[in-house]
Amino acid sequence: MTAFVRDQWYVAAYSGEVARDLLARTILGEPIVFYRTEDGASVVALADRCVHRRYPLSASSLENDTVVCGYHGFTYDPTGTCVRVPGQTRIPRTARVRSYPVVEQDSLVWVWIGDPDRADPTAIPRARHLDSPGWSTVRGMEPIDADYGLLVDNLLDLSHETYLHNGYIGTPEVAETPIATSVDDEAHIVRVSRRMDDAACPPFYARSTGIDGRITRRQDIEYFAPCLYLLHSRISPVGDPTRAYHTEITYAITPSAPGKVYDFWAVSRDFATDDVELDTFLHDFNRDVVIQDVDALNLLQRTLDSEPDGYQELSINIDAGALAARRVLAAMTAGAADGASASAAGSAPGSASASASPPSSSSASASASASVTG
Numbered sequence: 533m534t535a536f537v538r539d540q541w542y543v544a545a546y547s548g549e550v551a552r553d554l555l556a557r558t559i560l561g562e563p564i565v566f567y568r569t570e571d572g573a574s575v576v577a578l579a580d581r582c583v584h585r586r587y588p589l590s591a592s593s594l595e596n597d598t599v600v601c602g603y604h605g606f607t608y609d610p611t612g613t614c615v616r617v618p619g620q621t622r623i624p625r626t627a628r629v630r631s632y633p634v635v636e637q638d639s640l641v642w643v644w645i646g647d648p649d650r651a652d653p654t655a656i657p658r659a660r661h662l663d664s665p666g667w668s669t670v671r672g673m674e675p676i677d678a679d680y681g682l683l684v685d686n687l688l689d690l691s692h693e694t695y696l697h698n699g700y701i702g703t704p705e706v707a708e709t710p711i712a713t714s715v716d717d718e719a720h721i722v723r724v725s726r727r728m729d730d731a732a733c734p735p736f737y738a739r740s741t742g743i744d745g746r747i748t749r750r751q752d753i754e755y756f757a758p759c760l761y762l763l764h765s766r767i768s769p770v771g772d773p774t775r776a777y778h779t780e781i782t783y784a785i786t787p788s789a790p791g792k793v794y795d796f797w798a799v800s801r802d803f804a805t806d807d808v809e810l811d812t813f814l815h816d817f818n819r820d821v822v823i824q825d826v827d828a829l830n831l832l833q834r835t836l837d838s839e840p841d842g843y844q845e846l847s848i849n850i851d852a853g854a855l856a857a858r859r860v861l862a863a864m865t866a867g868a869a870d871g872a873s874a875s876a877a878g879s880a881p882g883s884a885s886a887s888a889s890p891p892s893s894s895s896a897s898a899s900a901s902a903s904v905t906g
């Protein structure tokens with residue numbers, strides 16, 4: 533299993549999911565309950581276990597901005613401090629539950645998992661297109677019963693589109709076109725780009741843009757380890773670069789527990805932003821694509837679980853981005869941010885060793901994706 537990276541921000545929910553109902557999410561193995569304060573301004577995140585007999589607070593109820601435990605009535609304020617216990621006026625000093633730092637940004641609810649004193653909101657990567665004028669977004673979330681490292685592998689290697697998503701977003705050119713990979717070890721960013729000069733237009737883009745001929749297609753990935761993944765996609769008809777369509781595909785990879793991950797996905801576009809039918813098409817079509825990945829990763833995890841230890845994994849050129857991501861995650865886990873001595877690249881799922889070398893630890897902040905859409 534891929535080790536969890538603590539002392540990091542993770543997407544816990546979409547802003548629209550957190551309201552006056554108690555929302556339960558388990559993040560890096562920590563059960564957390566989320567709710568919005570009455571004035572709508574803040575999101576509260578508390579440990580989802582009552583300090584008394586550990587009843588889940590998510591199965592309890594809100595009273596103004598406090599949570600009243602549904603078992604015996606311990607009542608907690610937004611800081612996690614117990615402000616009322618039943619049958620007595622004295623409140624035990626230890627009657628409190630942990631509260632988590634939360635930041636709401638770009639329509640995402642980020643929660644800090646780790647030492648609260650180290651939580652720096654400015655370190656949260658941006659996904660402005662999710663909540664900006666001129667963009668329209670459809671979104672969803674699918675839980676997967678797989679090591680989050682398998683989802684990282686999946687998203688960093690889009691050659692699988694040709695096979696797993698054939699007839700949806702995949703065409704032969706995706707798997708056939710070489711990638712360029714670069715790593716910013718200091719910022720923990722992996723970039724992978726693929727430029728297709730003359731490619732078939734897959735149904736996803738043909739139906740959303742009306743293009744019926746061949747296209748130039750650019751895929752520029754930025755993975756801000758450990759959680760945020762952006763795919764800057766740009767297509768235009770071959771020979772007509774002025775007719776360009778930008779799509780931003782966002783994933784948040786949030787480990788829930790060992791062998792479980794939340795797969796947050798969103799598709800944002802800067803064209804036909806008022807087209808409600810297109811919203812429906814893109815939502816339903818992309819959800820089908822995501823479910824193809826979910827099914828594949830569930831199957832892959834079950835397959836890996838049934839294997840004896842020590843399987844020698846084989847890697848090839850297309851794996852360069854995923855191997856780089858594994859190395860970055862391993863370095864972050866070890867606390868070695870520069871990653872230079874991260875020899876633990878094989879800690880990724882099902883991997884005893886990797887035969888292809890990951891890209892060198894170049895500090896390529898000006899990477900191949902410099903011209904991506906924003």
Ligand code: FES
Nearest residue numbers: 582584585601604
């Ligand atoms: S378990 Fe919450 S008050 Fe008893």
Ligand SMILES: [Fe+2]
Nearest residue numbers: 686692697825
């Ligand atoms: Fe996929």
